[in-house]
Amino acid sequence: MNPPNPSKSQIIVALDFDQTLTQTDTLATLTSSISHYHPHGSLLPFAPLVTQYLQDLSHHESTWVPRITPITGEQPTRDLLSAYLNSYRCIENASLKRISRAGILSGVTRNDLHTIGSNTDAVVLRPGAASAINGFIENGFKVMVISVNWSGDFIHGILHANGVLGGPEDVEILCNDPEFDPRTGVSTGWVEPVMVVAGDKVEALRRIKEQVGTETSEIVVVYAGDSLTDLPLLLIADVGLLVGRNADVLDWCGRLGIPFGMPRADDHGKALHRLDDWGAAASIIHQHIISKLENRQ
Numbered sequence: 001m002n003p004p005n006p007s008k009s010q011i012i013v014a015l016d017f018d019q020t021l022t023q024t025d026t027l028a029t030l031t032s033s034i035s036h037y038h039p040h041g042s043l044l045p046f047a048p049l050v051t052q053y054l055q056d057l058s059h060h061e062s063t064w065v066p067r068i069t070p071i072t073g074e075q076p077t078r079d080l081l082s083a084y085l086n087s088y089r090c091i092e093n094a095s096l097k098r099i100s101r102a103g104i105l106s107g108v109t110r111n112d113l114h115t116i117g118s119n120t121d122a123v124v125l126r127p128g129a130a131s132a133i134n135g136f137i138e139n140g141f142k143v144m145v146i147s148v149n150w151s152g153d154f155i156h157g158i159l160h161a162n163g164v165l166g167g168p169e170d171v172e173i174l175c176n177d178p179e180f181d182p183r184t185g186v187s188t189g190w191v192e193p194v195m196v197v198a199g200d201k202v203e204a205l206r207r208i209k210e211q212v213g214t215e216t217s218e219i220v221v222v223y224a225g226d227s228l229t230d231l232p233l234l235l236i237a238d239v240g241l242l243v244g245r246n247a248d249v250l251d252w253c254g255r256l257g258i259p260f261g262m263p264r265a266d267d268h269g270k271a272l273h274r275l276d277d278w279g280a281a282a283s284i285i286h287q288h289i290i291s292k293l294e295n296r297q
Contacts (some may be wrong), residue, residue: 127277132281
């Protein structure tokens with residue numbers, strides 16, 4: 001891929017992590033691995049916390065079913081989607097508070113978390129993901145991971161172990177990190193709810209664009225995600241990459257009239273593509289970014 005002239009454009013590639021870059025969700029791996037850093041029996045079991053979360057989730061979703069179920073003659077809107085996704089804040093905040101009170105992430109250092117990510121064989125990236133990220137870095141794109149995961153160090157460890165060449169200076173990560181004692185560098189276990197709902201991700205991307213943008217540069221945003229929480233960002237990005245076949249995302253795209261694989265004339269030429277793996281990402285990004293930059297000149 002030949003990158004656009006960096007003096008005239010800046011390309012931001014923002015990536016979800018779990019099941020967008022990885023083949024599976026990683027939080028269970030993180031919690032099971034971190035238990036080895038605690039004396040036997042000193043850490044509260046994680047399973048009851050998951051059960052409580054799922055119960056809260058089920059109850060909350062049942063109250064929203066009448067509002068999001070399609071009604072004849074009524075078209076859903078992006079505002080309804082955003083309201084639905086952001087309504088989960090109370091559920092996610094309560095879950096993180098239970099995680100914090102249980103001390104699930106306590107007693108480890110940042111290096112420990114990086115080591116856990118580096119050493120786990122259970123976390124594998126999707127085919128072509130590492131190569132794609134390395135290509136973004138080599139082309140001078142600003143690469144971000146925006147995730148509801150609980151540790152940026154854990155994420156960096158996984159990326160490094162799977163062949164991503166960039167370090168923290170090349171791949172910036174925004175997620176929910178544990179608090180660390182400034183004297184000892186050891187985690188207190190408290191996880192501040194920073195990135196918990198779609199609206200948090202949207203706001204983070206807005207701030208990134210403001211930080212990167214200048215009066216003379218053209219900003220083009222690529223966002224990749226796999227779940228309904230990612231859909232608002234997939235739609236505001238110049239190039240959205242839906243990884244996989246999430247049924248909820250496909251359903252909402254159909255209801256909102258969002259096509260795949262072509263620029264949307266009514267949305268400033270933005271485009272949403274679907275990928276089964278990362279092999280086609282570079283050519284898709286190149287095609288649409290070059291076209292968009294040429295059209296803006």
